[in-house]
Amino acid sequence: MANHKTGVKKLVLLGAGHAHVHVLSSLARQRPRDLEVTLVTPQDHQTYSGMVPGFVAGCYAGHECRIALTPLMRSAGVQWVAGHCAGLRAAEQMVDVSVRAEAPADAVSLDYDLLSIDTGAVVDRLRLEQVMPGAAEHALMLRPIDRFVHLWPQVLALARRRPLQVVVVGGGAAGLEVLMAARQRLLRDGVAGSRFTLVTGGAEPGSSYPAGVRRRISRQLKAHGIAVVQDTCIGMDAGLVRVAGGGVLPCDVPILAIGTHAPAWLLNSGLNLSPQGHILVNAFQQSTSHDNVFAAGDVATRADRPHPKSGVYAVRAGPALATNLMAWHAGAPLKPHHPPSRTLNLLSCGSGHAIASWGPFHAEGAWAWRWKDRIDRAFIRRYCLN
Ligand SMILES: Cc1cc2nc3c(=O)[nH]c(=O)nc-3n(C[C@H](O)[C@H](O)[C@H](O)COP(=O)(O)OP(=O)(O)OC[C@H]3O[C@@H](n4cnc5c(N)ncnc54)[C@H](O)[C@@H]3O)c2cc1C
Incomplete structure (x- = not known):
């Protein structure tokens, strides 16, 4: 006080x-x-x-x-x-x-x-465990983000020894970006033969995007050879992910990118x-x-x-x-903050390519990735005092 x-x-x-x-x-x-x-x-x-x-x-x-x-x-x-x-x-x-x-x-x-x-x-582990038993123990979660960044090199080390089955649970922007990035990295630095699957929770991948962006996302996933399972993950165990339709997906690295x-x-x-x-x-x-x-x-x-x-x-x-x-x-008057009604969205599809969207407008290419890279680096620079 x-x-x-x-x-x-x-x-x-x-x-x-x-x-x-x-x-x-x-x-x-x-x-x-x-x-x-x-x-x-x-x-x-x-x-x-x-x-x-x-x-x-x-x-x-x-x-x-x-x-x-x-x-x-x-x-x-x-x-x-x-x-x-x-x-x-x-x-x-x-x-x-x-x-x-x-x-x-x-x-x-x-x-x-x-x-x-x-x-x-x-990610509230107790609530998670109610809907997805085993996830709190077995999943590699995107949040807290520092923990994910800390653990990712262990996945890489494993991928250098043997091919991996990587399953990302969560078809939103973060899950899509991390999955396409993981595929690119493992193809580059891991042994051959890793496989990549997206479990969307039932919806289309990127379901919160407009239809045109969703089509671009689907094309990218197909081009990258990523299998899409439009079903809900209902649990995990060592080496497998269970989905509501009764299927069991073999999995070495279950990455959890569901809502927070x-x-x-x-x-x-x-x-x-x-x-x-x-x-x-x-x-x-x-x-x-x-x-x-x-x-x-x-x-x-x-x-x-x-x-x-x-x-x-x-x-x-x-x-x-x-x-x-x-x-x-x-003790001065406060000023209202007016959040924008729409924002620029740049979805990276591995490094080197991104899908740009703003409301109903969308396009993609290497230029979009360079744009995102410039914006992101500028954000870090703005606050680095050193
Ligand atoms: C892989 C990934 C990629 C993403 N990419 C994008 C993107 O390109 N564009 C976009 O708009 N959004 C993106 N998001 C979403 C974005 O990360 C979040 O919306 C954003 O981080 C929210 O910012 P924040 O300021 O609320 O909190 P955060 O960025 O989550 O920061 C919270 C801070 O609080 C600290 N903290 C947490 N708990 C406590 C506590 N109990 N006490 C004290 N400190 C605490 C944390 O350590 C951290 O420093 C992405 C998310 C992920 C996971």
């Missing part, structure tokens, strides 16, 4: 997601002297998910997909608590953090005057939540129940104007979030 002698107030930032990276860079340019800022996040870097398929394809090294947080925090005069938020008590203005430490179960509680949340979405959940620690926070458990925010990215709590990215849902959860929207919310946090602190 505010120090009554000095008048210094406490801002706690939970997570170093896309919007908070911008908040940090904005604080590095100018931080009010009467504001003490703490960032709670597990790592000293933020991995940019948009470049992870390129990392899988072997086009980027791990460090090229990361924003180093230490220089940003140092410039912004921000303290770092290396850990995960495990609980929030909005009525008491307290967050409970499980601290990353050698000793297990270390925990601290932090009080705040102003709180901002950008912790992204999670809201974090369970929000449930008892006292904040207004959407039916899916995300933080409900207004046009100022401010909680609809607690005016000193702001949120952006996949953890939040705009009550006035729900939009898809994606990195593009999280990035766009960053400047508005930074402005409104400072305005709230200064």
Whole structure:
């Protein structure tokens, strides 16, 4: 809470997601002297998910997909608590953090005057296990993204020894990109004979895209020799994936790219939540129940104007979030954030080719991949202070 002698107030930032990276860079340019800022996040870097398929394809090294947080925090005069938020008590203005430490179960509680949340979405293992028994134990999950990046080299090492059956469960953009990237990489660096399958959950691959884009995606999958199973995965075991129609797919590497959940620690926070458990925010990215709590990215849902959860929207919310946090602190009027009604989508099909779409318009080619590469590298550069 505010120090009554000095008048210094406490801002706690939970997570170093896309919007908070911008908040940090904005604080590095100018931080009010009467504001003490703490960032709670597990790592000293933020991995940019948009470049992870390129990392899988072997086009980027791990460090090229990361924003180093230490220089940003140092410039912004921000303290770092290396850990995960495990609980929030909005009525008491307290967050409970499980601290990353050698000793297990270390925990601290932090009080705040102003709180901002950008912790992204999670895969809730308990909920996953209910619909897909065995997945929590056997699947290689895309989230947390750092864990996936850490484990991917083990898949590569295995692929250098023997052909693999790779099954990606989840036919959305992330699953498609990672599958096509994995195929490209294993054909290049692994022994011959690996096979690749997409399990879509019943729908067409890329079902949230317009029909023209879906046709392009299907053509790409066919050209890459990727088998498509339009069925729902209902469980996994060592070496196999089960689908609802009764089929069993042999599988060495089951990659899970299904939809994500809201974090369970929000449930008892006292904040207004959407039916899916995300933080409900207004046009100022401010909680609809607690005016000193702001949120952006996949953890939040705009009550006035729900939009898809994606990195593009999280990035766009960053400047508005930074402005409104400072305005709230200064007692100045907040500014509404207007998310775009449609965004440019660049779906990479392995490195070297991408499908570009914007609303009903779509096209593809090597130029689209170069465009994505330029945008992604520029994003990383913008926040690398070193
Ligand atoms: C492989 C892949 C590729 C993708 N490609 C694209 C793309 O090209 N374009 C696009 O628009 N979207 C893409 N997405 C979706 C995109 O990743 C997400 O929508 C985006 O990351 C959401 O950003 P965010 O700021 O909400 O959180 P995140 O980027 O998920 O960041 C959350 C941060 O919070 C930290 N954190 C998590 N839990 C806690 C906690 N309890 N306490 C403290 N800190 C915590 C994390 O370590 C991380 O630093 C892709 C997703 C994947 C998996």
